[in-house]
Amino acid sequence: MYVKFADGNQNKYPIWENIILIEANSDEEALEKAETRAKEDESESEDDFTWENRSASLIFAGIRKLISCNNPDENPHHGTEISYSQMEVKTEDELSKLVKGESVTIIYEE
Incomplete structure (x- = not known):
């Protein structure tokens, strides 16, 4: 996710790499679900989103990597990478x- 300023003056790009757990039966399904989930966090300047007191949008930039966590017998818990x-x-x-x-x-x- 990154911040895009509404006034067009973009001298920096605040970014976030969000790590979200997705349950899926294949890498393709996981990627599709991850993109759908990530887009839910987008905010437009019309939604009154601001950054540093400037009207802005929070934009989905893409999925950088997908990591499979295979442990079918156990749900992730404390200490699970x-x-x-x-x-x-x-x-x-x-x-x-x-x-x-x-x-x-x-x-x-x-």
């Missing part, structure tokens, strides 16, 4: 900054 992200930084100092939530350049791997 549902998703992960693999990324890279160049130095240990950058790693420390990333962990603290500070600004750092990352290489995001699929």
Whole structure:
């Protein structure tokens, strides 16, 4: 999901990667259900959605990855990994900054 400003002045793109659990019988069905579910979170500027006091829309950008959680005998529970992200930084100092939530350049791997 990303923010698109209504005034057309887009000097940054606030984004979210939402991780949503979807139950499906195939990857194709999961992708279709995930897209449908994600689009439910969209908001238009006409819906009075604002970001930083500016009229904006929250837009579905797409599904970046689909990860299968196969454990048919048990529902997800505390400690179940549902998703992960693999990324890279160049130095240990950058790693420390990333962990603290500070600004750092990352290489995001699929």
